[in-house]
Amino acid sequence: MGPRQGPCRIQRRMQEQLCRLRTHATMEPVVLAANRQMSVLHPIHKLLKPHFRNTLDTNSTARHIVIGSGDERQGGAFYRNMHEVNFFTGKYGMEMSSKAYASYNFTELAFPNELIKRGVARGDPKKAEELELLIKDYPYAVDGLEIWTAIKEWVTDYCAIYYADGDGAVAGDSELQAWWSEVRNVGHGDLRDAPWWPAMDSVDDLVETCSTIIWLGSAYHSAVSFGQYAYNGFVPNRPTITSGEMPADAKAAVTEAEFLGSITPKTETFGLMALTMNPPVKPGEPLMGERPDTEQWTSEQRAAKALLEFNSKLDAIAEAVKKRNADGALRNRNGPVEVPYTLLAPRADPTVPHVGGIPNSIAV
Structure with missing residues (x-):
């Protein structure tokens, strides 16, 4: 780690690792266990299937190109294992992920x-609509x-159809129990005994768990x-790495050439830009709530209605986001550079090219 790597950058890198753990890594054992343990006709498999789309393929590609081990550049061309080669953490990236996972x-x-833990909200987490935000313009x-x-309202309505007999129906669902057992005991084997795991013996546990999975694979990832x-x-x-000694004099002038010569090299820069320059939402990508199999996914009219x-x-939320972004009193919606906050706009906006909506799954 070079002399210019300060605690702020280390903390930011840890946060990036946590975000990947909470999305890509969290979803993978859920997807694998669901496909192993639940029939495609199982109602919970049907509920969650849209949020599994392309996730395993995306993760596999990332392991190959982004987070693998060792420098595999050939002739100065685009290279694999970008994070280990080109981020300041180097070979310690996986160790940092392990440290972050210890607090999973x-x-x-x-x-x-999440909001309550970070100290930006208070109240009953089971009543999200009544939660008090301590930062109103957030x-x-x-x-x-x-x-x-x-x-959560959608998942609650859906589960009420198939688990009308209550908690006993959840506890007695062998496929559901096998799925959750694999997620906990195989997918997270080193944390299997943690006290916070939902017991999955009640409708409340099922609703909260499925809501969390859908949130992580769609809105949170976006x-x-x-x-x-x-x-x-x-x-x-946002250089991924810097090298060279800090000036002995804190007030010493640093030229542009010196700065550019100390940060991420040009070839690596192109690779990093390529990782993020694709449109977040590809044309035709199903957005949250959309199902390509809409007419075939269920014969239960109550589920279709829900x-x-x-x-x-x-x-309605998409319209509310647009209105809030247009409210000049909400200064944090656009910021000093006047770029509206649209990362959680659930619908694409054809009048604003960069607003593509929230995909159902981690498909990119």
């Missing part, structure tokens, strides 16, 4: 719990709570991932 807690990833929290509430190009697109704004209601709520 699935229940804290439910959005209201776009991520305001938009996120509306989306979380809509997700919020922490799709704003990357605004920073990474101009690498001097999905329509979920989509109506998301449409």
Whole structure:
């Protein structure tokens, strides 16, 4: 670690590792266990399937190109294992991830719990619509709570159809129990005995767990991932690595050439830009609430009706986000550079090219 790597950069890198753990890494054992333990006709598999789309393929590609081990550049061309080669953490990146994972807690990833833990909200996390935000003009929290509430209402309505007999129906569902057992005991084997795991013996546990999974694979991933190009697109704004000694005199002038010569090299810069320059939402990518198999996914009319209601709520949230972004009194919605906060806009806006909506899953 070079002499210019200060505690702020280390903390930021840890936060980046945590975000990947909470999205890509959290979803993978859920997807694998669901496909191993639940029939495709199982109602919970049907509920969660749209949020699994392309996630395993995306993770596999990332392991190959982004987070693998060792420098595999050939002839100065684009290279693999970008993080280990080109981020200041170097070969310690995986160790940092392990340190971050030691504090992993699935229940804290439910959005209201996350806000409360970070000290920006207070109240009953089970009643997200009544949660008090301690920072009123906080776009991520305001938009996120509306989306979380809509997700949870949709999951509650859906589960009420298939688990009408209550907690006993959940506890007695062998496929569901096998799925959750594999997530906990195989997918997170080193944390299997942690006291915070949902017991999965009640409808409340099922609803909270499924809501958290949907939130992580869709809205949360969008919020922490799709704003990357605004920073990474101009690498001097956010160098991944610096080298060289700090000037002995804190007031000494540093030339542009000296600065550019000490940060991420040009070839690596192009690679980093390429990682984030693709549109976050590809044309045709199903957005939250959309199902390509809409007519075939269920014969249960109550479930189909609940999905329509979920989509109506998301449409209303999209309009509310636009109105808040247009409110000059909410200064944090646009910031000093006058770029509106749209990372949690659930619907694409054809009048604003960079607003692509929230995909159902971690597909990019």
